[in-house]
Amino acid sequence: MTLATIAGVGMTKFGKQADRTIEEIGREALLRAMKDAGVARDGIDEAFCGSSYGGPLIGQRILRDLGMTGIPITNVENACSSGAAALREACWAVKAGRADAIAVLGVEKLTRLGGGTLPLEPTDIEVNLGNVMPAVYAMRARRYMHETGATPRHLAMIAVKSHEYGARNPNAQFQNRITVDDVMRSRMVADPLTLYMCCPTGDGAAAVIVTSEKRARELGAKPVRVEASVLQSGLYKTGFRDMASSELTERTSRLAYEAAGIGPQDVSLAEVHDAFASAELIYYEALGFCGKGEGAAMIERGESGPGGRQPVNPSGGLACRGHPVGATGVAQIVEAIWQLRGEAGERQVPDAKVALTHCTGGGISGLDHGACAVHVLTS
Amino acid sequence: MSSAPRPVLSFVNFNRLRSSGATIILIAKSQVAVNDDTEYFPASRPWTEEADSVRLHGSKCALCGSVAFPPHPSCPACGAESGQDAVQLSPVGTLYTFSEIHIAPKGFATPYVVGYVDLPEGVRLFGQIEGRAGDLRLEQPVAVTLGPVRSDTSGRMVVSYKFRGLP
Numbered sequence: 035m036t037l038a039t040i041a042g043v044g045m046t047k048f049g050k051q052a053d054r055t056i057e058e059i060g061r062e063a064l065l066r067a068m069k070d071a072g073v074a075r076d077g078i079d080e081a082f083c084g085s086s087y088g089g090p091l092i093g094q095r096i097l098r099d100l101g102m103t104g105i106p107i108t109n110v111e112n113a114c115s116s117g118a119a120a121l122r123e124a125c126w127a128v129k130a131g132r133a134d135a136i137a138v139l140g141v142e143k144l145t146r147l148g149g150g151t152l153p154l155e156p157t158d159i160e161v162n163l164g165n166v167m168p169a170v171y172a173m174r175a176r177r178y179m180h181e182t183g184a185t186p187r188h189l190a191m192i193a194v195k196s197h198e199y200g201a202r203n204p205n206a207q208f209q210n211r212i213t214v215d216d217v218m219r220s221r222m223v224a225d226p227l228t229l230y231m232c233c234p235t236g237d238g239a240a241a242v243i244v245t246s247e248k249r250a251r252e253l254g255a256k257p258v259r260v261e262a263s264v265l266q267s268g269l270y271k272t273g274f275r276d277m278a279s280s281e282l283t284e285r286t287s288r289l290a291y292e293a294a295g296i297g298p299q300d301v302s303l304a305e306v307h308d309a310f311a312s313a314e315l316i317y318y319e320a321l322g323f324c325g326k327g328e329g330a331a332m333i334e335r336g337e338s339g340p341g342g343r344q345p346v347n348p349s350g351g352l353a354c355r356g357h358p359v360g361a362t363g364v365a366q367i368v369e370a371i372w373q374l375r376g377e378a379g380e381r382q383v384p385d386a387k388v389a390l391t392h393c394t395g396g397g398i399s400g401l402d403h404g405a406c407a408v409h410v411l412t413s
Numbered sequence: 414m415s416s417a418p419r420p421v422l423s424f425v426n427f428n429r430l431r432s433s434g435a436t437i438i439l440i441a442k443s444q445v446a447v448n449d450d451t452e453y454f455p456a457s458r459p460w461t462e463e464a465d466s467v468r469l470h471g472s473k474c475a476l477c478g479s480v481a482f483p484p485h486p487s488c489p490a491c492g493a494e495s496g497q498d499a500v501q502l503s504p505v506g507t508l509y510t511f512s513e514i515h516i517a518p519k520g521f522a523t524p525y526v527v528g529y530v531d532l533p534e535g536v537r538l539f540g541q542i543e544g545r546a547g548d549l550r551l552e553q554p555v556a557v558t559l560g561p562v563r564s565d566t567s568g569r570m571v572v573s574y575k576f577r578g579l580p
Contacts, residue, residue, distance in 0.1 A: 150518065151516060151517070151518065153518070159455070159483070159539070162454050162455075162563075162571075162573075163539060163540055163541060163573060163575075164514065164517060164521050164527055164541055164563060165527060166514060166516070168512075168514070168516065169512045169514050169527055172514075173510040173511060173512045173527070173528065173529060174510070176510045176511065176512060177509065177510040180510070180551050221515070222513075222515045223514075223515055223516050224513070224515065224516070225512055225513045225515075226512075271489075272480070272481040272482065272485075272489055272536055272537070273490075273535045273536060273537060274509075274531060274537055275537065277509070277510060277529070399539065400489075
């Protein structure tokens, strides 16, 4: 079921931008998206802004200097899926007929937090006892390896593949190629995850203009249709939970496939939430790109890399494009649309017709993740 | 030749001494000094120290029987708003997974090991595990214990439940 179209996209380069304000970063992405869509500022009916650490009224702070206030502006916080959750609100608002053109922005400036792991909520019981995001993923990785026979070298292969794609993306934070040995020799963060298996922190913004089909035609843009926009939250469990798989991603993607009337075999390319290399392996399985326990074989055979049968994260993913938390979900959409329009340059997936984006959010006790958003886009 | 028994200060005795107002510097296997400034997490101290073990306090739903830790006022499994009975949890569980952390927020001394421990009551607990990752394996039995987990912003030591590997 077509919800809406996306008439224009834009993003900043991701990376450390300590000398710019978060407002400047956000404005750059928004102006690029509006220019791409050919829409003037008075053609925007509403705005949604996703950010996790951007502070109060982040959307208003960005739109203010563009003279775009007065319209409804809604700020959305959903950890790493803040931007993806903001997009969902816009798609459904257009579907409901409430607006014809909505600016969706994802923006984050993590350099202002200093370095290290992301600050987590101090009331959380696990955070008090020393849990950090890399460890959340590392513990799942260890269990996954235990159950499937995957090894740290498979995790390193994911990082190598991400860098191969990142090297082809001028907006990526990391554009260098690396080897399996480089990854294995990089310093330990939370074992078995070494530094190069972890996404970096950085700054950046991405924006898209969501419109009705009618408005897209009027704008004369090359519209891409949103066929599914699904958001779910993790189930709270005090008891046992299979950490070698992702129930949340399985559930969310199943709903998205059903809504779009497609299956995993129809996906030309996917942008998935590879905050850590091990997660990408688990998500190959959860998204149905391979069978249970076959993630390691999939990366070994190069199926998710350039020229493979199921390209995953052609942007370089969170690992290399970068992960300014709230911006990521929108940046995934920007990449998907460049791919579907055939504008992705050196990293273009041939004959891309259907793109899937997958964005999870949050380390929170007792839940798989706080949130998971899956979008399906078609050209 | 047998060595003389070494004096052991259990946390039970430690707490008695502590409540007597004494300042105690305890150099245990964790090599961290414990004194009057010690803080506890959770502050409610949901545990009982027995002679040879530590038992955590959970809650069990009278309606659906599911067990939760820490004790919940309502049942997260079935939604029952009352009837959450206090239960003591088993002092030994099984290590489901773990990781040794090398980069951590302020207050945590790296490296340290964290993991998930499954108790027979059907509860999975997150906590720190004594020792290094190389000494541990999945499915290993681990015992609940108490010990320092971090220091707070003013430098005071925070003691909580944690785990130690059993043979």
